[in-house]
Amino acid sequence: MRRTPRILALALALLGLALAQGTEVKVAVAANLRDAFLDIVRAFSQANPGVQVQANFGSSGAFTQQILQGAPFDLFLAADTGFPKALAEKGLAEEPPRVYARGKLILFLPKRVGIKPKDLAVLLNPAIRKVALANPEVAPYGRGAKEALTQAGLWEKVQPKLVYGQDIAQTAQLTLAAADAGFFNFSALFTPAFRNQGEAFVVPQRLYTPLDQAVVLLKGRARPEVRRFYAFLFGAEARRVLVAYGYQVP
Amino acid sequence: MSETWTVLALSLKLALLTAFLLLPLAGSLAWLTARRTFAGKTLLEALLLLPLTLPPTVLGYYLLLLLGKGGPLARMGLELAFTFPGILLASVLFNLPLAFNTYREAFRALDPTLLETARTLGAGPLKVWREVVLPLTWPGLLSGTLLAFAHTLGEFGVVLMVGGSIPGETKVASIYLFELTQALRLEEADRLAGLLLALGFGSALALKVLERRWKSGTAS
Numbered sequence: 001m002r003r004t005p006r007i008l009a010l011a012l013a014l015l016g017l018a019l020a021q022g023t024e025v026k027v028a029v030a031a032n033l034r035d036a037f038l039d040i041v042r043a044f045s046q047a048n049p050g051v052q053v054q055a056n057f058g059s060s061g062a063f064t065q066q067i068l069q070g071a072p073f074d075l076f077l078a079a080d081t082g083f084p085k086a087l088a089e090k091g092l093a094e095e096p097p098r099v100y101a102r103g104k105l106i107l108f109l110p111k112r113v114g115i116k117p118k119d120l121a122v123l124l125n126p127a128i129r130k131v132a133l134a135n136p137e138v139a140p141y142g143r144g145a146k147e148a149l150t151q152a153g154l155w156e157k158v159q160p161k162l163v164y165g166q167d168i169a170q171t172a173q174l175t176l177a178a179a180d181a182g183f184f185n186f187s188a189l190f191t192p193a194f195r196n197q198g199e200a201f202v203v204p205q206r207l208y209t210p211l212d213q214a215v216v217l218l219k220g221r222a223r224p225e226v227r228r229f230y231a232f233l234f235g236a237e238a239r240r241v242l243v244a245y246g247y248q249v250p
Numbered sequence: 251m252s253e254t255w256t257v258l259a260l261s262l263k264l265a266l267l268t269a270f271l272l273l274p275l276a277g278s279l280a281w282l283t284a285r286r287t288f289a290g291k292t293l294l295e296a297l298l299l300l301p302l303t304l305p306p307t308v309l310g311y312y313l314l315l316l317l318g319k320g321g322p323l324a325r326m327g328l329e330l331a332f333t334f335p336g337i338l339l340a341s342v343l344f345n346l347p348l349a350f351n352t353y354r355e356a357f358r359a360l361d362p363t364l365l366e367t368a369r370t371l372g373a374g375p376l377k378v379w380r381e382v383v384l385p386l387t388w389p390g391l392l393s394g395t396l397l398a399f400a401h402t403l404g405e406f407g408v409v410l411m412v413g414g415s416i417p418g419e420t421k422v423a424s425i426y427l428f429e430l431t432q433a434l435r436l437e438e439a440d441r442l443a444g445l446l447l448a449l450g451f452g453s454a455l456a457l458k459v460l461e462r463r464w465k466s467g468t469a470s
Contacts (some may be wrong), residue, residue, distance in 0.1 A: 061434070135415065137429065161418075
């Protein structure tokens, strides 16, 4: 019986501590941005030690769906401009979505395949049996890959080899683990898991619609710390990180 | 709409084949563990339970390593990742505990003296099965099969990891439903989810009806 009040006091103290930590920014982030985003958060935290940035990574389609269902995100960094626009049209944006980066698409062949890709036609090689691609309907990088293959006149021939990942991260994982080639984001090459794991070919920009990625500040969520992080995304430091990961910045 | 039927047909094919393959596989293991004692039995039973205690993604992860390009099976020339036989294998493993447990209960409920009596009366093993074992255990065997069937329809994580969502090959109904919701094609998602709900409820109802028959059968 004696112990109960002490445990209660401890619980209350912990609760108080948790409440004092209150300034948190919740961000939904497209999977292609993962490592770059973590670097940006690191830079932001150094300048703003009082603000916690909590990041969730996934596919833009999944986040759009979650936000429509009322998920409590403050900011959404999408992999394209279409999903943020759809949210804005439903009145869920505080202000019009803004492009923060343009991504690059690559074709990646794991080391075990033993081929260095010089163009997309390498996919016709019979040694390449399975080609991984993110679901073009929900993942912008998958859509870009489909466009590039179509533009290059290869879609019909490559289609029987295609296997689909649900987002760009799963597509990259499928490529490393089980497929012979895969399309995903250039920035993935900076992830330790990909270092010396194969050969990449940067898909020429003229073959697909630019992968402009927009951020949306969600309705009713423009608290001062959210505004501060939003502004930081367009500042010199964040841009430097994005460029280091191979993104173009506006 | 036609895509809805394609994915449903694929799911049904996967579920039927899974249930069908599990009958001899899980059945013989269940018979063995229900009737015999042997060294390592507990270990074997724990191993058979494993797919139930693992997150489906963990099972899928290891299967992908096993079936994928660098994996041991691929090196033997058996490329199963991203193929229908690949998800069938995954599905059989995933449902093994369910079928096994139900079958074992059915065999355990069987009175061993009945088998001995039949044997002393001169019945051969085949006749014992046909006239004693099957008539007494079929509701249990059927409900294990039905359970595996229904559970396969709802399978998601394992197929997500090893399937690659290829239309007509590995894109099953549960995966397609996920893709529809992500693409915000909610009307089609509604329709497919409704059909899956009806199928799931139908299976659950059939299971319960069977269970009642089985209970009343063993009581008499």
